[in-house]
Amino acid sequence: MSEPSNESLIESLARDLQPVRPIPRLRTVALAVLGTFVAMLAVYGLFGGVVPLGVSGVPWSDPVFLVVLAGLATTAAGGILAALAGAVPGREGEARLGRRILGVGLLLAAGGVLWGVGRADALEPALPIASSLRCGGRAAALGLVPALVVCVFLARAFERRPLLGAACAALGALGLGAVAAHASCSGGGPLHLMIGHWLTPFGAALVLALPLSLLVRGRAG
Amino acid sequence: MRESQEGREAREERWRAWMGAAQTGDQAAYEKLLVELLPHIRAFVRRRVFDASAQEDVLQNVLLSLHRARHTYRSERPFTPWLHAIARNAVTDHGRVRGRRLSQERSLEDEGVAEPVAAAEPETGEAFSPELEAALAGLPPKQREAVFLVQVEGLSVAEAAARAGVSVGALKVRAHRGYRLLRDRLGACPSEGRR
Numbered sequence: 001m002s003e004p005s006n007e008s009l010i011e012s013l014a015r016d017l018q019p020v021r022p023i024p025r026l027r028t029v030a031l032a033v034l035g036t037f038v039a040m041l042a043v044y045g046l047f048g049g050v051v052p053l054g055v056s057g058v059p060w061s062d063p064v065f066l067v068v069l070a071g072l073a074t075t076a077a078g079g080i081l082a083a084l085a086g087a088v089p090g091r092e093g094e095a096r097l098g099r100r101i102l103g104v105g106l107l108l109a110a111g112g113v114l115w116g117v118g119r120a121d122a123l124e125p126a127l128p129i130a131s132s133l134r135c136g137g138r139a140a141a142l143g144l145v146p147a148l149v150v151c152v153f154l155a156r157a158f159e160r161r162p163l164l165g166a167a168c169a170a171l172g173a174l175g176l177g178a179v180a181a182h183a184s185c186s187g188g189g190p191l192h193l194m195i196g197h198w199l200t201p202f203g204a205a206l207v208l209a210l211p212l213s214l215l216v217r218g219r220a221g
Numbered sequence: 222m223r224e225s226q227e228g229r230e231a232r233e234e235r236w237r238a239w240m241g242a243a244q245t246g247d248q249a250a251y252e253k254l255l256v257e258l259l260p261h262i263r264a265f266v267r268r269r270v271f272d273a274s275a276q277e278d279v280l281q282n283v284l285l286s287l288h289r290a291r292h293t294y295r296s297e298r299p300f301t302p303w304l305h306a307i308a309r310n311a312v313t314d315h316g317r318v319r320g321r322r323l324s325q326e327r328s329l330e331d332e333g334v335a336e337p338v339a340a341a342e343p344e345t346g347e348a349f350s351p352e353l354e355a356a357l358a359g360l361p362p363k364q365r366e367a368v369f370l371v372q373v374e375g376l377s378v379a380e381a382a383a384r385a386g387v388s389v390g391a392l393k394v395r396a397h398r399g400y401r402l403l404r405d406r407l408g409a410c411p412s413e414g415r416r
Binding site: 014 | 244
């Protein structure tokens with residue numbers, strides 16, 4: 001290929017140039033995601049849902065509870081950072097950092113849950129499926145709209161790996177939901193923690209990743 | 222000769238300003254930017270892509286990616302790392318698809334269909350065989366356009382993508398689907414004497 005073909009490509013790109021609006025700062029998008037999450041919590045509370053600080057009996061002084069809470073919050077922060085930064089050229093370092101934080105958060109939460117299982121004198125006599133699904137469902141419901149907000153940004157930016165971006169977005173946003181569910185859950189033993197606060201929200205996030213990636217792909221054209 | 226620190230800073234400022242202007246639709250600034258970026262990107266690509274025949278193709282992919290991603294640049298951030306990230310992605314994509322494309326080309330060659338990337342003689346004036354003409358006519362319009370631009374007009378993938386107004390990736394997908402359909406149709410044609 002010769003030099004003139006590069007020149008003609010440049011000419012054609014310049015000729016077809018349309019004004020574009022630069023993407024917002026990542027900080028702004030992250031705040032928008034958090035704002036959406038808080039709005040979701042408010043709406044959920046208005047319709048009678050249980051929200052953090054609105055319920056008594058939450059074991060705030062229990063170290064297992066706190067480790068799981070820290071793990072879920074770390075997962076949320078890492079997932080959202082990884083998703084947002086991964087869609088912007090030049091921010092790969094932050095995206096990698098976000099993925100590491102996400103991994104640490106998942107492990108920390110899992111470690112907290114396993115600590116709870118190991119520490120318990122006795123596990124629940126039967127698998128607490130119904131109450132666990134309630135907590136997991138609450139986490140998913142609270143995280144879904146923030147996940148959509150992240151994915152709209154991914155579609156507008158320059159996401160090269162929509163499935164990875166959508167998976168990070170879903171894990172991060174449903175991690176936020178899991179924080180809320182965990183911080184408003186007064187009951188349940190170690191198995192409930194494992195199923196309702198870890199497996200169900202993050203399993204749901206992985207299931208959601210595929211449709212969200214299609215949304216990212218579709219909107220990005 | 223190595224560029225001085227002041228020179229690099231001045232260049233960075235200039236590129237930032239031109240990119241900012243390009244985002245508002247200033248075609249002249251954009252053209253100046255791309256022309257000035259060309260040797261920089263070429264040097265970047267040559268250090269990473271050792272197949273000389275692919276270097277210009279990767280370079281054009283960088284230009285096209287830069288065009289598609291121009292809204293992701295924010296003027297308060299440095300320009301060169303943004304540019305290098307786009308160039309690195311294009312180089313990575315090239316490495317990833319190269320093996321796959323080579324194997325596809327080999328399988329097409331094995332079956333006697335023209336290889337997708339090495340363009341046919343452009344504008345030779347030779348008529349196609351009736352079977353090939355019929356198979357081409359039967360392709361969906363977008364795939365036919367992609368096959369024509371690359372194989373008949375002899376354009377590079379990047380040029381063909383620019384002409385068709387689609388991304389390089391989309392053009393490659395269309396062309397590849399076109400080749401596959403052609404192969405299936407010609408393979409099923411008894412007069413071609415295959416299969």
